[in-house]
Amino acid sequence: MENTLHFETGAIIGLIIEAVLVIALPVIALIIWKKKTKEPLFPVLIGAVSFIGFGLLLKSIPALLLLTGDNPVAKAITGNVWLSAIIGGGLLAGIFEEGGRFISYKFFLKKYKSKKTAIFYGIGHGGIESAYVGYNALMFAAMGIIINGGGIDTIIGNLDESTKATALAQLGSYANSPLYFPAVLGTLERIAAMIFHTSMSVFVFAAAREKKYIFLFPLAIILHTAMNSMVGFVNSGMISVIALEFIMLAYALVIAFFAYKLYKSIEETIPNK
Template identity: 35%
Template sequence: MVSNLSIFFMVISLIVNIFLPIGGIIYLKKKYKVKLKVFFIGMIVFFVAVQILEAPIHSYFLSFNKGTSNFLLNNPLAYMLYGGLMAGIFEETARLIAFKYLIKENDNLTGIAYGLGHGGIEAMLIGGIASLNSIIYAILINKGGFQTLMEGAKVSKDVIDATYNHYINSSAFYWLAPGFERITAIIVHISLSVLVLYAVKEKKYIYYFLAVIIHAAINFPAALYQAGVITNILLLELLIMGLAVILALVIFNKIVKKSYKTSNDLENYL
């Protein structure tokens, strides 16, 4: 049986992935009158950049081209550099284009709203769907329908057994990871959105390149986990959360605070 605590944490992760970005933009809209179009532009730009443009390249290099895929999957350092830089280049270039050509507003709240949209759709598509699948699988296992469903889908017995054991034996806290991970990711997306918006606003495009490098660097631990170099998911999540918090604090102190002439202006913003 999958424990009730595990299923509860799966539901918590689902709620975080779906309602954190939605609740965030509702709050910004009500308190600061931000434009919803910025949020939706963030969602659309992420989908185009990652799902339509970047994903086929990954499919080619990691699946269809056996020479490249074997090299990358068997060399953790190369896989780390490839995955991190691809994410950084595609997503930060997408942000740059959005702020330069699609969005007229250039205040910090615009960057935050865009980041919520960019990171929010990622949370829904990745974390939300993963959490929902986990809930469905857990319920099926507990009701005895999991094996029948998987056999009907012609899944091999080895995969069925491995999946079943994974759900039965994993710690309940493991299922909080998708929610925790997306909170971290949204912090990163908001911070990098403010940074790239600053690059466009001030015409200092060195900050765009800095955003690419930061994005890649924050993705490096996840790539190492996928490559099997890092095996402790709790350590992974804490490491990335630490990097995200440091990034957010630096962006706030170096960019956001500079945008306000007095402490009262900043207090009104907060």
């Protein structure tokens, strides 16, 4: 097929810069926190595995039924901007990711009593997601180079017409992006996400360890739903990408303030109760 798609050099460079920065971000955070606390790294691994298991794999099951299934419920959700953003974009992530945190603290990390565990878990959870985003950025950069070299058929040649149109639209959204879009805004989004995930990890740690804080678990689901729903509103054109990134950062910072106050107020070590 004729290649009418071309990736701007700035777009490719921006994607590569984004990939490097968002992969480096959790690594740097982990090195700093490990050096500061000298605590074991196992909670980081559990945080990463929890995101993959709960946030990607298990979440995909109801997502398939509610968002892509040929049934009245799926059609009602996907046909409504608000339902699609809140349920598809936010609520499923809130339930499964925060549920994963709670279960991890209760069962897989029950021997880790230090509140520092929450920060390590947050770095693992947010870090693997950041690495996943960085990997995708590298893949799009690589596809851009292949497409510019005339190899678009190697990427979409075997797709059916409907899927091909969707793939071209997605690739096109990256092809003409100015350098700062992925490099700056993409990195800003990951910073906000890392701050947010660490804050949620503190909230749910307290909820899992002390009954008086159990209300923080459903609160974390609500806050997570609100955070992720914002992306759905961008997809619908209700707010711009630039506005979204700064709103998400401000939102994450406000929540981080309360998470910090909570972190300072709870005991240094809290066993499961």
